[in-house]
Every structure is written in C-alpha cells, then in structure tokens.
Amino acid sequence: NAGVTQTPKFQVLKTGQSMTLxxxxxxxxxxxxxxxxxxxxxxxxxYYSASEGTTDKGEVPNGYNVSRLNKREFSLRLESAxxxxxxxxxxxxxxxxxxxxxxxxGSGTQLSVL
Amino acid sequence: xxxxxxxxxxxxxxEGENLVxxxxxxxxxxxxxxxxxxxxxxxxxxxxxxxxSQREQTSGRLNASLDKSSGRSTLYIAASQPxxxxxxxxxxxxxxxxxxxxxxxxxxxxxx
Numbered sequence: 001n002a003g004v005t006q007t008p009k010f011q012v013l014k015t016g017q018s019m020t021l022x023x024x025x026x027x028x029x030x031x032x033x034x035x036x037x038x039x040x041x042x043x044x045x046x047y048y049s050a051s052e053g054t055t056d057k058g059e060v061p062n063g064y065n066v067s068r069l070n071k072r073e074f075s076l077r078l079e080s081a082x083x084x085x086x087x088x089x090x091x092x093x094x095x096x097x098x099x100x101x102x103x104x105x106g107s108g109t110q111l112s113v114l
Numbered sequence: 115x116x117x118x119x120x121x122x123x124x125x126x127x128x129e130g131e132n133l134v135x136x137x138x139x140x141x142x143x144x145x146x147x148x149x150x151x152x153x154x155x156x157x158x159x160x161x162x163x164x165x166x167s168q169r170e171q172t173s174g175r176l177n178a179s180l181d182k183s184s185g186r187s188t189l190y191i192a193a194s195q196p197x198x199x200x201x202x203x204x205x206x207x208x209x210x211x212x213x214x215x216x217x218x219x220x221x222x223x224x225x226x
Contacts, residue, residue: 031212042216050212090157105157
C-alpha cells in the first residue's frame with residue numbers, strides 16, 4: 001500500500017534556482033494539499049486542490065505555484081528559491097465528504113536553500 | 115482566524131503512566147478535529163478523527179475527547195510505552211472550507 005508518495009526526499013538548492021516537488025496518491029482521493037513544517041510552528045498550508053481541476057491558496061502561498069495534473073498527482077513548484085523556503089514539505093490527501101475523511105501524509109521532502 | 119495551541123510543548127513521563135495531551139482552538143465552528151502522531155524524520159499518521167457532532171473517539175489505548183463550546187480537545191494515552199515516544203499534533207478542519215489548521219505539537223518522551 002503506497003498511499004501518498006513524495007519525491008525527492010532531500011534537496012539542496014542555491015538561491016534563485018527552481019524545482020518541482022512531486023506528489024502522487026493511489027487512494028482515489030479527491031482532495032490534495034501541500035504543507036510546510038518549520039520548527040515550533042506546526043504545519044502551514046501552502047496550496048490545496050479540493051478536486052481535480054481546481055487549486056486554491058492556503059496560508060502561505062507566496063513564492064509557490066501548484067499544478068493538479070490529474071486526480072492522482074499534485075505538484076509544487078518553487079520558481080526562484082529563497083532561504084526562507086528552507087523547510088520540510090509534506091503532501092497530503094483526503095476524501096472530503098466521506099464518513100471518515102482523515103488526512104493521509106507523504107513522508108516529506110527536506111529542502112535546504114543556500 | 116482559527117488558531118490551534120498545544121501545551122505543553124514537551125512532556126517526559128515514566129513507562130506505564132497514563133497521560134493527557136491538551137489542544138485548544140479559538141473558533142468553535144469546526145468540521146472535525148484530528149490527532150496525529152509524527153516520528154522523527156517521518157510524515158504524520160492520523161490516530162483519531164472526531165466529527166464536530168461527536169464527543170469522543172477511542173482506538174486501543176488512545177481516547178480523544180472534544181468540547182467545542184470550550185474550544186478544547188484532549189488525547190488520553192493509557193499505560194504509556196516507550197514506543198509511544200513521538201510528537202503528537204492536533205488539527206482542526208474549519209467549517210465551510212477545506213483548510214485544516216495544525217497546532218505546533220507536543221513532543222512526548224516515555225522513559226523505560
């Protein structure tokens with residue numbers, strides 16, 4: 001059971017470089033999310049996709065873009081990385097409207113921007 | 115704006131002790147509340163989900179309660195074990211939207 005798969009697991013970027021974080025889920029969930037986790041701050045929502053074909057901003061969207069490629073895949077792009085984007089990034093999915101709409105998380109991407 | 119707070123930030127207990135982790139939220143208009151476990155360097159695993167109409171949920175040695183009127187939830191862990199050592203996060207999904215707001219977590223250490 002793969003669940004939510006994120007790639008890569010680790011990445012080091014230089015300021016100004018770009019990269020895309022990939023996420024795929026095999027649970028047929030309609031909603032997908034990108035969070036970042038910083039020490040002492042909990043998880044903060046960057047963007048989410050309530051269903052295929054839709055995306056919306058979360059709490060901290062600046063500096064990021066997303067693409068809901070299909071029902072399974074939701075990518076997060078950093079166009080010009082900044083040191084403030086050093087963080088651990090988590091992708092998650094859920095079945096909104098289900099009786100038990102738990103959030104399922106990937107294992108995370110640790111990103112360092114130098 | 116919904117805010118979720120977890121106190122204490124860290125807790126150390128001897129093995130076998132029963133313990134309670136606390137979570138408070140500022141807006142009672144929530145759709146559900148979840149408790150998660152996070153091991154170092156890993157993703158989050160949902161432990162319990164309480165719908166807004168429910169008062170508690172149980173799974174094995176875990177029991178989570180919800181009091182919307184006071185903006186509080188507790189996670190009760192019975193007979194704690196060293197394997198319970200992890201960070202526990204509380205999160206609320208706001209009513210009328212898709213956003214889930216997380217607390218910063220309580221880091222639990224159970225000493226053998």
